[in-house]
Amino acid sequence: MNGFKFLPVAVLMCLGLSQAQAFARPEKEYKIFQFPRTAIPRIDGEFSDWDMVPDSYAVGLSELYDTHGGRGTKLDPKEFDLRVKVGWVDGENRLYFYLEAYDDCWDFTDAGLRQDIFELVVDADLSGGPFIKEDNGNLNKLPVSDLHFKGHGAHAQNYHIFTPVRQGKDWAMVWGATPWIKDFPYANVAYDYDFAPGQSGVLKMEFYITPFDYASPEGIASSVVSRLREGELVGMSWCMIDFDVDKPKADPVMCLSHDFRMIRDASFLNAFRLMPLEAPYRPKIEAEWSFAEIDRNERLVRFEDRSRGEVTRRIWDFGDGTRSEEKYPIHRYEKAGEWTVSLTVEGPEGKDCRTKVWEVVTR
DSSP, rough: TTTTTTTSHHHHTTTOOOOOOOOOOOOOEEEEEEEEGGGOOSSSSSSSGGGGGGGGOOOEEGGGSSSSSOOOOOOOOOEEEEEEEEEEEETTEEEEEEEEEESSOOOOSSSOOHHHHEEEEEEEEEOBBBBBBGGGGTTTOOOOOHHHHHHHHHSSSEEESSEEEEEEEEOOOOESGGGGSSTTTHHHHHOOOOTTTEEEEEEEEEEOOOOOOOOOOTTTGGOEEEOOTTTTTEEEEEEEEOOTTTOOTTEEEESSSSGGGGGGGGGGEEEEEEOOOOOGGSSSOOOEEEEEEEEEETTTTEEEEEEEEEOSEHHHHSSSSSOOOOOOOOOSSSOOOEEEEEEEETTTTTTEEEEEEEEEEOO
């Protein structure tokens, strides 16, 4: 990978492909489907879990731009076709993917990087900027070998996902110093296909990854997992590198961002919105709340109403005989204790209550 700054794999340079040009990135905002907690996708190669995801969430071939093969947006689905859906589950901090692709010539015999690749880049906290060692701003201070471990893939992650993967080969290559993020439980994958190398056919696959605000070479204990929150944006893009054994000089690199710099600089990613539950899976009214300790010595606790649905009235019961109707009350407990706290919400669609036993503790 070293020695050719605008390509993720050195083998592309060997094919004589020109340096990637910059194209206008689409301003379209894409959607990430929220799965109900009772319908989390199973990574098992049986894809019915994705039937609930509307077609409006699908990202197809027409959204991509060939930055290397000279085709631009004139991509022929008879040669290659691609459809991707992305999902998430509130509170889980994983991104789920379903990929369905047709290729007239699947190439996956190479033990290294020269094979059909779905290259995915995620910058969940939208920190932006370059994230590979060759673009590190400290190149004049440290050797590239040091920068590999000091920031390559730290704030945004690049996955070279093999489509499909041959037996005995890891399902992906993580570009950087954190190969552990592609291993279970931080990622998982399942495939379904019935073609051999060089043949045409349809590939179906599903996988999940765990995005990181900071991914450390030292492992999960030194890393910071990205917190996915409803309504927020995630920086993300992908490109499909379609190697063909019979056409080695005409391999398209089809980018969702329309700019191949996406593979190295998170500022060139697309915007994906973490959507709320779709109406059929959304309760009409649902009580939910969280809390945070403000001052342990003063026994001050801040509560937050996180209920779903239209709420016209709320009643907090703090477990010590006091109540509040505020949305974000700050409550002072007069003594130490283990408190059972309830929030009751009401609205046009009904009433609901959420109680948590002894989660709030004061000393």
